[in-house]
Amino acid sequence: MCPSVIDRLQKQLLELADRHQVDIIPGTIITNGYLLDSDMARHLKDLGIAHAQVTIDGPEAIHDGRRKLRNGKGTFRRIVDNLSDTADIMKINVRINVDRGNVDSAYEVVALLQNExxxxxxDIHFAQVNTSGNTCADIRDRCYGDEEFSHTLVKIYSRLFDEGIYRVEYPRVFTGAAFCGALSEGYFVVSPTGHLFKCWEELSLDPEKSIGDVLATTPGEEQRKKLEEYMAWDPFNMHECRSCGVLPICMGGCPVRGMANQDASKGECLYWKYNLEEMITLHYSCKMREAIDR
Ligand code: SF4
Known part of the structure; x- marks a missing residue:
């Protein structure tokens, strides 16, 4: 999305909020970070977009092999420089994508961020690379399964710990809120064609998975059914989730993947189900080492 579109949308949203006297929560942008320099970060912050998620695919050689400009040049160095220039302006979460092809060097990205x-x-987090339907079928062999990824996460964080970098994810408990905004009534993803979707994973020019249309006052029959499917999705109605120890930090996981499951007795298990004890142990070790080093 070019900045002028963001400007236009965000200004109109701010005007609407002002007219109806409602608060508007700070916006988040998900970006490859290439254009997010300090001027852009200040501009976005002035528009009320205070958070950014920047995605990195590995250390320089791997990232640049996967994410290059049209002229073939890499993007990694500029993204890291931008992070350095903008981290004091916006709240930034660096998402480090992990698959079988880059796992051995995933920790190097964090070490580099530390050195610089x-x-x-x-904030940082390691994210499991997933295929999305047939769109990314060519990378399927590279992707971890859920349980395997959860053990991989433990290995990555253990390695960071061994290198003296005391960062590890800590689960958050969902207090009343669902795992995903898609389960809220007023949450929509708008496609360029004006179709409304519940999840960006379903976003496509194919209206089959839409639940409405910005130009129509009432949804079509199929769209209404799709919306009802989302609204009815509830881990408390799934017997395996109801008796699951990690329900408060999972809440049935990703609804769109959960709905695609053949097994209707549970949602889409989050990695905490398989690695909670090890991650909590690591978290404790990190806190202890930080206290000793202080
Ligand atoms: S981990 Fe699996 S079984 Fe447990 S709450 Fe999450 S989806 Fe349900």
Whole structure:
């Protein structure tokens, strides 16, 4: 999305909020970070977009092999420089994508952020690369399964710990809120054609999975059914979830993947189901080492 579109949309949203006297929560942008320099970060912040998620695919050689400009040049160095320039302006979460092809060097990205003094100013998380339907079928062999990924996460964080980098994810308990905004009534993803979707994973020019249309006052029959499917999705109605120890930190996981499951007795298990004890142990070790080093 070019900045002028963001400007136009965000200004109109702010005007609407002002007219109806409602608060508007700070916006988040998901970006490859290439154009997110300090001027852009200040501009976005002035528009009420205070958070950014920046995705990195591995250390320089791997990232640049996967994410290059049209002229073949890499993007990694500029993204890291941008992180350095913007981390004091916006709240930034660096998402490090992990699959079988880059796992051995995933920790190097964090070590680099540490060496460049960026790490203390940003949040990081490692994300499982998934295929999305047939769109990414060519990378299917590279992707981890859910349980395997959860053990991979433990290995990555253990390696960071061994290298003296005391960062590890900690689960959050969902207090009343669902796992995903898609289960809220007023949550929509708008496609360029004006179709409304519940999940960006379903976003496509194919209206089959839409639940409405910005130009129509009432949804079509299929769209209404699709919306009802989302609204009815509830881990408390799934017997395996009801008796699951990690329900408060999972809430049935991703609804769109859960709905695609053949097994209707549970949702889409989050990795905490398989690695909670090890991650909590690591978290405790990190806190202890930080206290000793202080
Ligand atoms: S981990 Fe699996 S069984 Fe447990 S709450 Fe989540 S989806 Fe349900």
């Amino acid at each position: 003094d960026i790490l203390p100013k940003v």
